[in-house]
Amino acid sequence: MVFTLVASNEISYHKLNKNFQQLKGCFNTNSLICTDTISVTPFIPNQQLNDQERFLSTIARKLPIIPQPGTFEYILLRAYGAAFVNPDTEIKLPQKDIFANEQETQEFQDTLIMGQVDGTKDCYLQKSAADALNKARSSYRGASLTLQNIPLKSGYGSGDCTRSFATNLRFWHKYANNQILARVQQGKETKILGLVAPPGTSQHLWGLAIDLRASNQRQKQALNQNGWFQTVENDIPHWTYIGLREENLSQFGFKNQVVRGITYWVTPL
Numbered sequence: 001m002v003f004t005l006v007a008s009n010e011i012s013y014h015k016l017n018k019n020f021q022q023l024k025g026c027f028n029t030n031s032l033i034c035t036d037t038i039s040v041t042p043f044i045p046n047q048q049l050n051d052q053e054r055f056l057s058t059i060a061r062k063l064p065i066i067p068q069p070g071t072f073e074y075i076l077l078r079a080y081g082a083a084f085v086n087p088d089t090e091i092k093l094p095q096k097d098i099f100a101n102e103q104e105t106q107e108f109q110d111t112l113i114m115g116q117v118d119g120t121k122d123c124y125l126q127k128s129a130a131d132a133l134n135k136a137r138s139s140y141r142g143a144s145l146t147l148q149n150i151p152l153k154s155g156y157g158s159g160d161c162t163r164s165f166a167t168n169l170r171f172w173h174k175y176a177n178n179q180i181l182a183r184v185q186q187g188k189e190t191k192i193l194g195l196v197a198p199p200g201t202s203q204h205l206w207g208l209a210i211d212l213r214a215s216n217q218r219q220k221q222a223l224n225q226n227g228w229f230q231t232v233e234n235d236i237p238h239w240t241y242i243g244l245r246e247e248n249l250s251q252f253g254f255k256n257q258v259v260r261g262i263t264y265w266v267t268p269l
Protein backbone atom coordinates (compact mmCIF):
# COMPACT_ATOMS: atom_id res chain seq x y z
CA MET A 1 0.00 0.00 0.00
CA VAL A 2 2.86 2.31 0.80
CA PHE A 3 4.34 1.82 -2.67
CA THR A 4 1.04 2.54 -4.35
CA LEU A 5 0.96 5.89 -2.61
CA VAL A 6 4.50 6.77 -3.58
CA ALA A 7 4.23 5.60 -7.17
CA SER A 8 1.21 7.67 -8.03
CA ASN A 9 1.88 11.30 -8.88
CA GLU A 10 -1.77 12.02 -8.46
CA ILE A 11 -1.53 11.58 -4.73
CA SER A 12 -1.04 15.02 -3.33
CA TYR A 13 1.18 15.86 -0.41
CA HIS A 14 -1.97 16.74 1.48
CA LYS A 15 -3.42 13.30 0.88
CA LEU A 16 -0.18 11.66 1.92
CA ASN A 17 -0.28 13.66 5.08
CA LYS A 18 -3.72 12.29 5.76
CA ASN A 19 -2.15 8.86 5.48
CA PHE A 20 0.59 9.84 7.88
CA GLN A 21 -1.12 8.04 10.73
CA GLN A 22 -0.90 4.78 8.77
CA LEU A 23 2.58 5.40 7.42
CA LYS A 24 4.00 6.44 10.75
CA GLY A 25 3.75 2.87 11.91
CA CYS A 26 6.51 1.84 9.53
CA PHE A 27 9.02 4.51 10.60
CA ASN A 28 10.12 2.38 13.47
CA THR A 29 10.88 -0.67 11.36
CA ASN A 30 13.70 0.95 9.35
CA SER A 31 12.82 -1.18 6.36
CA LEU A 32 13.83 0.06 2.92
CA ILE A 33 10.28 0.55 1.79
CA CYS A 34 9.52 2.79 4.68
CA THR A 35 12.71 4.77 4.27
CA ASP A 36 11.71 5.45 0.66
CA THR A 37 8.42 6.96 1.72
CA ILE A 38 9.98 9.40 4.16
CA SER A 39 11.05 11.77 1.40
CA VAL A 40 7.45 12.32 0.39
CA THR A 41 5.78 12.03 3.75
CA PRO A 42 5.85 14.64 6.50
CA PHE A 43 9.15 15.57 7.95
CA ILE A 44 11.07 13.26 10.23
CA PRO A 45 14.23 14.88 11.57
CA ASN A 46 17.63 13.32 11.03
CA GLN A 47 18.03 10.86 13.88
CA GLN A 48 21.81 11.49 13.96
CA LEU A 49 21.10 14.93 15.40
CA ASN A 50 20.72 15.46 19.14
CA ASP A 51 17.34 16.00 20.83
CA GLN A 52 17.50 19.76 20.63
CA GLU A 53 18.58 19.80 16.99
CA ARG A 54 15.82 17.34 16.03
CA PHE A 55 13.23 19.46 17.80
CA LEU A 56 14.45 22.74 16.31
CA SER A 57 14.78 21.37 12.78
CA THR A 58 11.19 20.16 13.04
CA ILE A 59 9.66 23.36 14.35
CA ALA A 60 11.69 25.48 11.91
CA ARG A 61 9.19 24.27 9.33
CA LYS A 62 6.38 26.08 11.15
CA LEU A 63 8.22 28.87 12.96
CA PRO A 64 10.07 31.09 10.46
CA ILE A 65 12.41 32.68 13.01
CA ILE A 66 13.79 30.52 15.80
CA PRO A 67 14.44 32.82 18.77
CA GLN A 68 17.89 33.14 20.29
CA PRO A 69 18.58 31.28 23.56
CA GLY A 70 18.15 33.55 26.55
CA THR A 71 15.39 35.68 25.00
CA PHE A 72 11.82 35.79 26.32
CA GLU A 73 10.65 34.16 23.08
CA TYR A 74 13.05 31.26 23.62
CA ILE A 75 11.86 30.81 27.22
CA LEU A 76 8.30 30.68 25.90
CA LEU A 77 9.29 28.23 23.18
CA ARG A 78 10.80 25.96 25.82
CA ALA A 79 7.62 26.05 27.89
CA TYR A 80 4.92 26.06 25.20
CA GLY A 81 6.63 25.18 21.91
CA ALA A 82 5.49 21.54 21.81
CA ALA A 83 2.55 22.41 19.57
CA PHE A 84 4.88 23.57 16.77
CA VAL A 85 5.84 19.93 16.08
CA ASN A 86 2.36 19.04 14.85
CA PRO A 87 2.73 17.40 11.40
CA ASP A 88 -0.86 18.02 10.25
CA THR A 89 -0.88 20.50 7.36
CA GLU A 90 -4.38 21.62 8.36
CA ILE A 91 -3.10 22.75 11.76
CA LYS A 92 -1.98 26.36 11.78
CA LEU A 93 0.56 27.92 14.10
CA PRO A 94 1.40 31.59 14.57
CA GLN A 95 4.51 33.11 13.00
CA LYS A 96 5.90 33.84 16.48
CA ASP A 97 5.24 32.50 19.96
CA ILE A 98 3.87 35.74 21.42
CA PHE A 99 0.95 37.93 20.39
CA ALA A 100 1.32 41.61 21.24
CA ASN A 101 -2.36 42.36 21.64
CA GLU A 102 -5.96 41.34 20.95
CA GLN A 103 -5.79 42.47 17.33
CA GLU A 104 -2.83 40.24 16.49
CA THR A 105 -4.47 37.33 18.29
CA GLN A 106 -7.74 37.90 16.47
CA GLU A 107 -6.06 38.16 13.07
CA PHE A 108 -4.43 34.77 13.64
CA GLN A 109 -7.58 33.16 15.02
CA ASP A 110 -9.57 34.45 12.02
CA THR A 111 -7.45 32.20 9.76
CA LEU A 112 -8.26 29.02 11.69
CA ILE A 113 -10.71 26.29 10.78
CA MET A 114 -12.43 25.45 14.02
CA GLY A 115 -14.38 22.46 15.30
CA GLN A 116 -16.62 22.08 18.30
CA VAL A 117 -15.88 19.76 21.20
CA ASP A 118 -18.83 17.37 21.47
CA GLY A 119 -21.24 17.96 24.30
CA THR A 120 -20.18 21.57 24.84
CA LYS A 121 -21.89 24.80 23.94
CA ASP A 122 -18.92 26.99 23.21
CA CYS A 123 -15.72 24.96 23.41
CA TYR A 124 -13.84 25.24 20.13
CA LEU A 125 -10.43 24.04 18.97
CA GLN A 126 -8.73 23.87 15.58
CA LYS A 127 -10.76 21.28 13.72
CA SER A 128 -8.17 18.48 13.61
CA ALA A 129 -7.57 18.98 17.33
CA ALA A 130 -11.30 18.95 18.10
CA ASP A 131 -11.82 15.84 15.95
CA ALA A 132 -8.99 14.01 17.75
CA LEU A 133 -10.30 15.08 21.14
CA ASN A 134 -13.84 14.00 20.30
CA LYS A 135 -12.44 10.63 19.26
CA ALA A 136 -10.49 10.29 22.50
CA ARG A 137 -13.48 11.21 24.63
CA SER A 138 -15.87 8.90 22.80
CA SER A 139 -13.43 5.99 22.90
CA TYR A 140 -13.04 6.45 26.65
CA ARG A 141 -16.80 6.75 27.07
CA GLY A 142 -17.24 3.58 25.06
CA ALA A 143 -14.70 1.73 27.16
CA SER A 144 -15.87 2.99 30.53
CA LEU A 145 -18.65 0.91 32.02
CA THR A 146 -20.23 3.98 33.59
CA LEU A 147 -20.36 5.86 30.26
CA GLN A 148 -18.54 8.75 31.82
CA ASN A 149 -16.73 11.27 29.70
CA ILE A 150 -13.41 12.98 30.15
CA PRO A 151 -14.67 16.24 31.66
CA LEU A 152 -13.47 19.72 30.88
CA LYS A 153 -11.74 21.32 33.86
CA SER A 154 -14.54 23.78 34.54
CA GLY A 155 -17.27 21.41 33.39
CA TYR A 156 -18.16 22.96 30.03
CA GLY A 157 -16.77 26.49 29.73
CA SER A 158 -15.09 28.07 26.72
CA GLY A 159 -12.30 29.25 29.06
CA ASP A 160 -10.93 25.71 28.96
CA CYS A 161 -10.61 25.81 25.19
CA THR A 162 -9.62 28.51 22.69
CA ARG A 163 -9.19 31.82 24.47
CA SER A 164 -9.03 35.45 23.51
CA PHE A 165 -6.07 37.67 24.38
CA ALA A 166 -8.29 39.31 27.02
CA THR A 167 -9.03 35.97 28.72
CA ASN A 168 -5.32 35.04 28.71
CA LEU A 169 -4.58 38.45 30.28
CA ARG A 170 -7.33 38.07 32.88
CA PHE A 171 -5.99 34.64 33.93
CA TRP A 172 -2.46 36.08 34.15
CA HIS A 173 -3.56 38.86 36.50
CA LYS A 174 -5.39 36.34 38.65
CA TYR A 175 -2.09 34.62 39.54
CA ALA A 176 0.69 37.03 38.59
CA ASN A 177 1.60 40.65 37.92
CA ASN A 178 3.95 42.93 35.97
CA GLN A 179 6.85 42.39 38.37
CA ILE A 180 6.64 38.64 37.81
CA LEU A 181 6.39 39.21 34.06
CA ALA A 182 9.61 41.22 34.14
CA ARG A 183 11.33 38.40 36.02
CA VAL A 184 10.07 35.82 33.50
CA GLN A 185 11.32 37.97 30.62
CA GLN A 186 14.74 38.12 32.26
CA GLY A 187 14.82 34.36 32.74
CA LYS A 188 14.80 34.70 36.53
CA GLU A 189 11.41 33.09 37.06
CA THR A 190 10.03 30.08 35.22
CA LYS A 191 7.77 28.24 37.67
CA ILE A 192 4.84 30.55 36.99
CA LEU A 193 4.77 29.28 33.36
CA GLY A 194 3.36 25.99 34.67
CA LEU A 195 0.53 27.81 36.39
CA VAL A 196 -0.46 30.54 33.96
CA ALA A 197 0.79 31.81 30.61
CA PRO A 198 2.03 35.40 30.29
CA PRO A 199 -0.17 37.74 28.23
CA GLY A 200 -0.31 36.73 24.55
CA THR A 201 1.62 33.49 24.96
CA SER A 202 -0.88 30.75 25.86
CA GLN A 203 -1.30 27.64 23.71
CA HIS A 204 -5.01 28.28 24.24
CA LEU A 205 -4.70 31.27 21.89
CA TRP A 206 -3.64 28.87 19.12
CA GLY A 207 -6.69 26.61 19.43
CA LEU A 208 -4.44 23.65 20.24
CA ALA A 209 -4.89 23.25 24.00
CA ILE A 210 -7.63 22.29 26.40
CA ASP A 211 -7.90 22.02 30.17
CA LEU A 212 -9.36 18.70 31.29
CA ARG A 213 -9.93 16.62 34.38
CA ALA A 214 -8.27 13.44 33.17
CA SER A 215 -7.30 11.75 36.38
CA ASN A 216 -7.29 8.06 35.60
CA GLN A 217 -4.90 6.12 33.42
CA ARG A 218 -7.49 5.07 30.87
CA GLN A 219 -8.56 8.64 30.25
CA LYS A 220 -4.93 9.62 29.72
CA GLN A 221 -4.38 6.66 27.44
CA ALA A 222 -7.36 7.61 25.26
CA LEU A 223 -5.98 11.14 24.93
CA ASN A 224 -2.42 9.96 24.18
CA GLN A 225 -3.67 7.55 21.55
CA ASN A 226 -5.28 10.47 19.76
CA GLY A 227 -2.29 12.81 19.78
CA TRP A 228 -3.04 14.73 22.98
CA PHE A 229 -0.31 15.06 25.64
CA GLN A 230 0.55 16.91 28.83
CA THR A 231 3.43 19.13 27.71
CA VAL A 232 3.65 21.91 30.29
CA GLU A 233 5.36 20.75 33.46
CA ASN A 234 3.19 21.12 36.58
CA ASP A 235 0.15 22.30 34.57
CA ILE A 236 -1.78 19.10 35.26
CA PRO A 237 -5.14 19.90 33.59
CA HIS A 238 -3.46 21.33 30.48
CA TRP A 239 -3.36 19.14 27.35
CA THR A 240 -1.68 19.99 24.06
CA TYR A 241 -2.54 18.61 20.63
CA ILE A 242 0.68 17.35 19.03
CA GLY A 243 -0.94 14.93 16.60
CA LEU A 244 1.76 12.27 16.89
CA ARG A 245 1.88 8.85 18.48
CA GLU A 246 3.56 8.58 21.84
CA GLU A 247 6.16 6.13 20.55
CA ASN A 248 7.27 8.68 17.93
CA LEU A 249 7.62 11.70 20.20
CA SER A 250 11.28 11.11 21.05
CA GLN A 251 12.14 11.06 17.32
CA PHE A 252 11.21 14.73 17.34
CA GLY A 253 13.35 15.45 20.38
CA PHE A 254 10.64 15.42 23.05
CA LYS A 255 11.77 14.44 26.52
CA ASN A 256 9.70 12.29 28.81
CA GLN A 257 9.55 13.89 32.24
CA VAL A 258 7.74 12.27 35.15
CA VAL A 259 6.83 14.74 37.89
CA ARG A 260 4.85 13.56 40.91
CA GLY A 261 3.61 10.55 38.97
CA ILE A 262 2.50 12.51 35.90
CA THR A 263 4.17 11.96 32.54
CA TYR A 264 4.90 15.13 30.64
CA TRP A 265 6.40 15.32 27.16
CA VAL A 266 8.50 18.46 27.31
CA THR A 267 10.61 20.26 24.73
CA PRO A 268 14.39 19.60 24.86
CA LEU A 269 15.25 23.33 25.00
Ligand SMILES: [Zn+2]
Nearest residue numbers: 209210211238
Ligand atom coordinates in the same frame (compact mmCIF):
# COMPACT_ATOMS: atom_id res chain seq x y z
ZN1 LIG B 1 -4.46 25.15 29.81
